[in-house]
Amino acid sequence: MNRFILGTICFNVALLSGLETCAAGDWKQFRGSYSNSVAGSENLPVELSGSTIAWKAELPGRGLSGPIISGSEVFVSSSSGFFQDRLHMLCFDSASGEKKWHRQFSAIGRTMTHEKMANATPTMATDGKRLLAFFSSNDLICTDLRGRLIWFRGLGSEYPNASNSLGMSSSPIIVHDVAIVQVESDAEAFACGIDLATGETLWRLNRPRAANWTSPTAIVTRSVKSSLVLLQSSKGITAVRPADGSIAWNFEGGAATIPSTTVSDGVLYVPSNGVTALKVTAEGVEEIWNAANLSPSTASPVVYNGQCLVLNSSGVLSSGRIADGDRVWQLRLRGPFSSSPVVSGGHLYAFNESGTAFVVRLEQERGTIISELDLGEQVLCSPGVGDGALFVRSDQHLIRISRPE
Numbered sequence: 001m002n003r004f005i006l007g008t009i010c011f012n013v014a015l016l017s018g019l020e021t022c023a024a025g026d027w028k029q030f031r032g033s034y035s036n037s038v039a040g041s042e043n044l045p046v047e048l049s050g051s052t053i054a055w056k057a058e059l060p061g062r063g064l065s066g067p068i069i070s071g072s073e074v075f076v077s078s079s080s081g082f083f084q085d086r087l088h089m090l091c092f093d094s095a096s097g098e099k100k101w102h103r104q105f106s107a108i109g110r111t112m113t114h115e116k117m118a119n120a121t122p123t124m125a126t127d128g129k130r131l132l133a134f135f136s137s138n139d140l141i142c143t144d145l146r147g148r149l150i151w152f153r154g155l156g157s158e159y160p161n162a163s164n165s166l167g168m169s170s171s172p173i174i175v176h177d178v179a180i181v182q183v184e185s186d187a188e189a190f191a192c193g194i195d196l197a198t199g200e201t202l203w204r205l206n207r208p209r210a211a212n213w214t215s216p217t218a219i220v221t222r223s224v225k226s227s228l229v230l231l232q233s234s235k236g237i238t239a240v241r242p243a244d245g246s247i248a249w250n251f252e253g254g255a256a257t258i259p260s261t262t263v264s265d266g267v268l269y270v271p272s273n274g275v276t277a278l279k280v281t282a283e284g285v286e287e288i289w290n291a292a293n294l295s296p297s298t299a300s301p302v303v304y305n306g307q308c309l310v311l312n313s314s315g316v317l318s319s320g321r322i323a324d325g326d327r328v329w330q331l332r333l334r335g336p337f338s339s340s341p342v343v344s345g346g347h348l349y350a351f352n353e354s355g356t357a358f359v360v361r362l363e364q365e366r367g368t369i370i371s372e373l374d375l376g377e378q379v380l381c382s383p384g385v386g387d388g389a390l391f392v393r394s395d396q397h398l399i400r401i402s403r404p405e
Contacts, residue, residue: 069386109156113167
């Protein structure tokens with residue numbers, strides 16, 4: 001990578017980060033539009049109660065996929081049927097909870113998953129004009145924002161060996177009109193870039209053959225030429241160019257296969273031997289620090305206000321300084337957690353598997369639980385933030401949490 005491109009990346013990442021934090025925006029994919037679980041100033045409630053549940057909308061079947069938000073609409077996927085072979089894409093009005101449309105498709109690929117998972121495990125993505133829904137069956141569906149089909153790819157049919165008995169869960173992302181999809185298993189593993197307009201494969205990259213449930217993330221700049229897609233596996237991180245899939249650099253220090261990498265201000269926080277912070281350089285990346293005692297379990301790290309926040313397998317929230325990785329404080333929450341928390345307005349919002357929501361005030365020297373709310377339903381998805389509200393889905397419902405009118 002030459003120094004001009006590196007400079008462009010650093011400048012544009014800083015510019016985009018500034019835009020993200022100063023304006024309330026959409027929540028366009030897994031962990032938000034920038035895959036970092038940080039929302040703008042949405043004025044979310046910090047004292048949760050029954051009055052902060054604005055509405056609950058019933059959902060068909062099951063799903064672990066998180067909601068995404070574009071403008072005044074919320075989108076979510078589900079799967080139903082004894083074999084989970086019925087695929088659902090739904091759109092709701094974010095203010096009222098009214099269902100605006102509901103599309104259904106038949107799965108082509110393998111639908112078997114672990115009983116805790118569902119075919120609708122990957123979170124959808126949008127570029128504000130089109131919707132991309134991916135399923136554990138490796139069926140990839142693109143519609144417009146009114147649910148009209150643009151194209152359908154049965155990747156499970158095209159690559160039948162790319163599956164596992166537990167189910168696939170990698171969520172796609174969109175970078176400059178290119179859909180990035182990771183499909184990795186013990187038998188067959190690849191990542192591909194697909195033209196969002198046509199559904200045609202632009203590039204396909206062979207990946208390490210091993211089960212992998214992480215999702216791609218990206219260093220997004222104004223230009224597709226200087227943007228980078230980050231593909232994580234047990235081998236480490238591979239940075240590829242979204243336009244053609246060419247490899248820019250590799251980090252070969254190994255990484256987790258469930259929690260995904262977070263990017264903040266051009267630094268990668270990789271779930272690797274705890275958390276490893278990597279800085280992009282002209283030659284690739286260099287390690288800044290490694291913190292073995294910051295050990296994410298299923299939830300991906302969140303970086304906010306000089307802190308790297310991780311949830312471990314015991315439900316303990318830890319905060320490490322992003323300058324050196326030293327752990328500053330810990331706070332025990334009641335776990336376990338399958339979802340990644342989100343941060344907005346100086347507070348962290350986390351949902352455990354039994355459906356209890358926690359609001360944690362984030363300070364440099366400590367974290368404090370401000371309130372809790374038991375939703376009474378299992379929650380396995382990562383929530384979304386947009387249109388002045390927090391959206392979370394259980395097996396049965398899509399729920400809006402916001403300040404009472």
